[in-house]
Amino acid sequence: MVNPPNPTAEEHDPDALDLAEVAEIIPDDDEEDHPMESDDDGDDGMGDEDVEMTVSNDSSAYFDGHSSSIFSISAHPSNPSLFLTGGGDDVAYIWTSAAANATDAAVTPRECRMIRKLEAHKDSVSATAFTAPNGEFAVTGGLDGQLQLFSAAAAWKRVDSAQEVEEIVWIASHPTEPLIAVGTNEGSVWLYDVDNNALNIRHVLYSHTASCTAGTFTKSGALLCTVSEDGSFYAWDTNSGQSVVALTAQDQRFAIEGGLYSVAVSPSGAVAAVGGASGEIRVVGLPVDAAAAVAGGKRTAARPQAGGGGSTGGGQAGQIIAAISTHSESVESLSFHPSVPLLASGSVDGKIGLYDAARGYAVRKMLEGHVDSVVKVEFVAGLGPQDGWMLTSCGIDGTLRRWDARAGVEVACLKGHLGGNGSEGEGGILGFVQTKERIITAGDDAVSLVFEVEGSAATATTAGASR
Known part of the structure; x- marks a missing residue:
């Protein structure tokens, strides 16, 4: 059944929706102000000193349009002030961090403004993305299995949808083309x-036999790397849909108990790192030339050969380059440095690992600071030599941290979110996006915070926020 069209409140002139002038966009009429409040057990005793809780807030701005956990956040590829969030309230929002005027800009923290409320799902919005290269479309995926497409030229109204699966786990956007990859709970991957203004299927990849937990494109976009709860890893040629590397838990050298939950690809595209439930990491070689690798093989997209090396490429393609066992619990996130041979990992054990890729992925440092599960780690791209080693992390403890990976020390701890109950799998920060100047979070407390940073130092004014 096709959902009814996205509700329209006020018609906008498409010419007025120049993303460079997003501050001039008028939000829907039904937009409401949502104060940064968090009720405790339904108690609405606003101002009651017995229930009021004061927390440190280092953010410069916030968006609190969601009424439930924010599961996904995406940054617009060309407009640094435009963001897309999806949450457990079954809706997504496009919103801007740009100040409306000078008076608004002087407020700290200030409320960010909604551009469009995207109402098309019947369950939690689990994944979001803007399309490359200019962010002309926003895409949302939900636990209802629906994939929704919204167009900037149509004032971010829905222009197409698809429903082929039961649940959508993640969405990845190709780095240079308007192409998206979608991972699902039953293991299939859709391109x-x-x-x-339409979603056109390029390929459907069926090799995983359990939930496809993560996926990422190589920097060139020639390959898509995916992992699954069944412990398998595949690298797919995005043009042909053929597998060029296939490894499964049948190969005991590759097997990680409990399956795989994270994947990252080096900037050169030479290797991929995968992390699993037991805390182990494997580093796998990728084809130097994906097109040549496919041309030399006989595999099909439906069931490529698995186990062993599983590669049709040359050199180290398909080879297990390193096996790392530094964490005691699931590796939730992996990140390669954009220019230095360095890999970072974040784990449920609360630790962050740094590994020297130039020395066989030897452990360089284990960083400790989070007091609960680390959800995401990511190196900061685009910094100069002075701050070029910056690593950002977030966790269930509700903190956002910056680290100097060269010295192995924490340089900033940014607060504002409510910490969660890690043993119950709830609370804290569930993700973030970042630029050189700012970090924007997705909170389990239904709030997205904007932290202004300059290299390693936070420039936002610390303020107490009653919530």
Whole structure:
């Protein structure tokens, strides 16, 4: 059944929706102000000193349009002030961190403004993305199995949708083309071209036999790397849909108990790192030339050969380059440095690992500071030599941290979110996006915070926020 069209409140002139002038966009009429409040057990005793809780807030701005956990956040590829969030309230929002005027800019923390409320799902919005190269479309995926497409030229109204699966786990956007990859709970991976306001299936990849937990494109976009709860890893040629590397838990050298939950690809595209439930990491070689690798093989997208090396490429393609066992619990996130041979990992054990890729992925440092599960780690791209080693992390403890990976020390701890109950799998920060100047979070407390930073130092004014 096709959902009814996205509700329209006020018609906008498409010419007025220049993303460079997003501050001039008028939000829907039904937009409401949502104060940064968090009720305890339904108690609405606003101002009651017995229930009021004061927490440190280092953010410069916030968006609190969601009424439930924010599961996904995406940054617009060309407008640094535009963001897309999806949550457990079954809706997504496009919103801007740009100040409306000078008076608004002087307020700290100030409330960010909604551009469009995207109401098309019947369950939690689990994944979001903007399309490359200019962010002309926003894509949302939900636990209802629906994939929704919204167009900037149509005032961010829905222009197409698809429902082929039970649940959507993640969405990844191709780095240079309007192409998206979608991972699902039953293991299939779908590639959609976005053209003429429509979602067009390019390939459907069926090799995983359990939930496809994570996926990422190589920097060139030639390959898509995916992992699954069944412990398998595949690298797919995005043009042909053929597998060029296939490894499964049948190969005892590759097997990680409990399955795989994270994947990252080096900037050169030479290797991929995967992390699993037992805290182990494997580093796998990728084809130097994906097109040549596919041309030399006989595999099909449906069931490529698995186990062993599983590669049709040359050199180290398909080879297990390193096996790392530094964490005691699941590796939730992996990140390669954009220019230095360095890999970082974040784990449920609360630790962050740094590994020297130039020396066989030897442990360089184990960073400790989070007091609960680390959800995401990511190196900061685009910094100069002075701050070029910056690593950002977030966790269930509700903190956002910056680290100097060269010295192995924490340089900033940014607060504002409510810490969670890690043993129950709830609370804290569930993700973030970042630029050189700012970090924007997705909170389990239904709030997205904007932290202004400059290299390693936070420039936002610390303020007490009653919530």
